[in-house]
Amino acid sequence: MTLGLALGGAATCLSFVLRPSTFVLVSGLVLAWGIACLGGTPASEPSSPSVTAPFSFESLRLRARQMAAQAYHRPSAPDLPDFLKKLSWADYQAIRFRPEQAPWHGEGLPFQLGFVHRGGLFQDAVRIHLLVEGQVHDFLFVPEQFDYGGNHFPKPVPPDLNFAGLRVLYGFEPHGQPQEVASFLGASFFRLAGEHQRLGAAARGLAIDTAEPNGEEFPQFTEFWIERPPKQAKSLQLYALLDSPSVAGAYHFVLKPGETTVMALEASLFLRKEIKKPGFAALTSMFLVGQNRTRFIPDYRPQVHDSDGLLFHGPEGEWVWRPLVNPPKTHRLTEFPLTDPEGFGLEQRDRNFYDYEDLANRYELRPSLWVVPQGKWGQGRIELVEIPSPAENNDNIVAYWIPQQKPVPGHEFHWACSLSAGSAEESSPTLLHVLSTRIAPEHEKIPPLFVIDFGGPPPTWLASKAPVAGKTQASSGEVKNLVTEKNEVTGGWRVSFNLEAAAGQPVQIRAWLRSEGHALSETWVYDLENP
Structure with a gap:
């Protein structure tokens, strides 16, 4: 698949309620209409629809195209009572989906579903549909699907x-106990995890105008279609409809769990209006403090983060590592x-x-x-946005x-891509990678000191006594006291230097x-603001 333009035209029932959808043919599109749960008992089965068609990514794509040709209307949804809107995080976390209420429960399938209240x-509503042999069945909400913990509501x-x-x-x-390997929750955010891991950093269906002065727009996945997997399935297929004031889109996901979980993603987008800054394959994470701490954070833990660096691989073989930063005052935007x-x-x-010493969050x-x-x-370009944060x-x-x-x-x-989530480190098999970045801030008129450790298996072509030299570049200022030395503890190499920067000017160092x-080695990059 190729990222680019396709110039093809304005191109509480007693348990969970699972009902076949009826279909209405509108302007050549097949639209699924949910069957409502009336009163306190399940609705009766509808008669066989006179017009049906199998669901497909193509039909979803056509629906997104039709939506984009019309003015945006916020998806209609049942009103959320104030007592649910005002839930604290702890009280909200106490609400849990009952596993026995899940579709396909007890059928011996490798995949199980859970839903979020x-x-x-x-607060935004999401509609859920299940696909069985191409036919759509609505999965409807009822309160009995959830354990509300210690919550006591007025109504x-x-x-x-x-x-x-x-x-x-x-x-x-x-x-064994099933493990959560994917979560779709909030706007177009979704998270993945490999075997024995915990959910952390997230991806997004689309980022719009991130870090722009006029504010960011958050498109929302408003509906999902989930295909019933066979008993021996190693992957799960999901589809989603994206909607926002600026865009409508159709998404197809193929989720394959493993030690490294992989999600194949394919999307077709249709704009209602021009977007100044569309961000594709957007990733979101948390970084409070790391090895390169230059800002005081009152925390006993040595590090607190879901991710500690941006890594990218260019077409000419260069691998670039950019340690993340929690800026002290204003957000930073870096372009590559x-x-x-x-x-x-x-x-x-x-x-x-021991990098984190956190028994509860287990950031490792x-x-x-x-x-x-x-x-x-x-x-194009990769943009990295780093926003000041006082908490994790x-x-x-x-x-x-x-x-x-x-x-x-x-x-x-x-556009299309694959997204992998795991503990295996992405890096060049023939290059040493950055192990750590440590910084001694400027003090007593001594310029900041940078200490970078490189490690990993040395390339096969490197002779045991071959000379190794550290190289640096700075966009402004001057690098002094450059030292390259063998790290006998890690088996790698350490590069250290001072940076005398032009006062008040931001500096990018490599x-x-x-x-x-x-x-x-891969290339280490760091941005020093207003030294």
């Missing part, structure tokens, strides 16, 4: 709220121009419990996210791809290792 931070929970999102669980072992990126992602490289188990474009994405409950890191050839209203914009005329 509306309330608190997650009964309404019987027609819809859901806030969904979770996918997978049984890695035949008789590229043509046909081979991959990029937000990585969690530190995998030792959070997955790295890695995007591999399908086809050629052409010219804020996702303050965003990275995404902006194509030079942006989508335009009236034309279909099709450092890497070379030996006998060849790059020996």
Whole structure:
């Protein structure tokens, strides 16, 4: 698949309620209409529809196209009572979906579904449909599907709220406890995890105008279609409808859990109006403090983050590592121009419990996210946004791809990629990678000191006594006291230097290792603001 333009025209029932949908043919499109749950008992089965057609990605794509040709209307949804809107995070977390209410429960399928209640931070409604042999069945909300924990509400929970999102669980072992491997919750956010991992950094269906002065727009997945998997299935197919004031879109996901969980994503977008900054394959994470701490954070833990760096692989073989930063005052936006990126992602490289000392959050188990474009994405740039945050409950890191050839209203914009989530580190097999970044801030008129450790298996071509030299570049100021030395503890190499920067000017610094005329390591990049 290729990222680009396709110039083809304005191109509380007693248990869960599962009912076949009726279909209405409107302007050549097949639209699914849910069957309502009336009163306190399940609705009777409808008669066989006179007009039916199998669901497909093509029909969803055509629906998104028709929606984009019309003015945006916020999806209608049952009103959410104030007592659910005002739930605290702890009270909201106490509401749990009952596993026995899930579709396909007890049928021995490797995949299980769970659904998320509306309330608190997650007030938007999401409609859920199930696909069985191409036919659509609505999965309707009823309060009996949920355990409300210690919550006591002033009124009964309404019987027609819809859901806030969904979770996918997978049984890695035949008789083991299923593990959550994917979650779709909030706007177009979704999270993945590999085996024995915990959900952490998130992806988005689309980012719009992130870090722009006029504010960001958050498109929403408003409906999901989930295909019933066979008993021996190793993957699960899902479809989603994206909608917002600026765009409508059709998404197809193929989820394959594993030690590294992989999600194949295909999307067709149709713009209602021009978007200044569309961000594709957008990734979102949290970074409070890491090894490169230069800002005081009153916390006993040595590090607190879901990801600690942005990694990308260019078409000419260069691998670039940019450590993440929690800025002290204002957000930072860094651009990395590229043509046909081979991959990029937000990585969690530190995998030792002692890096975090956090028994509750276990940040060493959070997955790295890695995007591999399908086809050629052409010219564009990766943008990294870092937002000041005083606490770990804020996702303050965003990275995404902006194509030079942006989508335009009236034309279909099709793109595809794969997204992997796991603990295995993405890096070049022939280059040393960055192990750590440590900084001694400027003090007593001594310029800041940077200490970068590189490690990993040395390339086969490197002779045991070959000379290794650290190289640096700075966009302004001057690098002094450059030292390259063997790290006898890690078996890698350490590069250290001071940076005398031009007062008040931001500086981008690069450092890497070379030996006998060849790059020996990935390139370390750091942005120092207002030194």
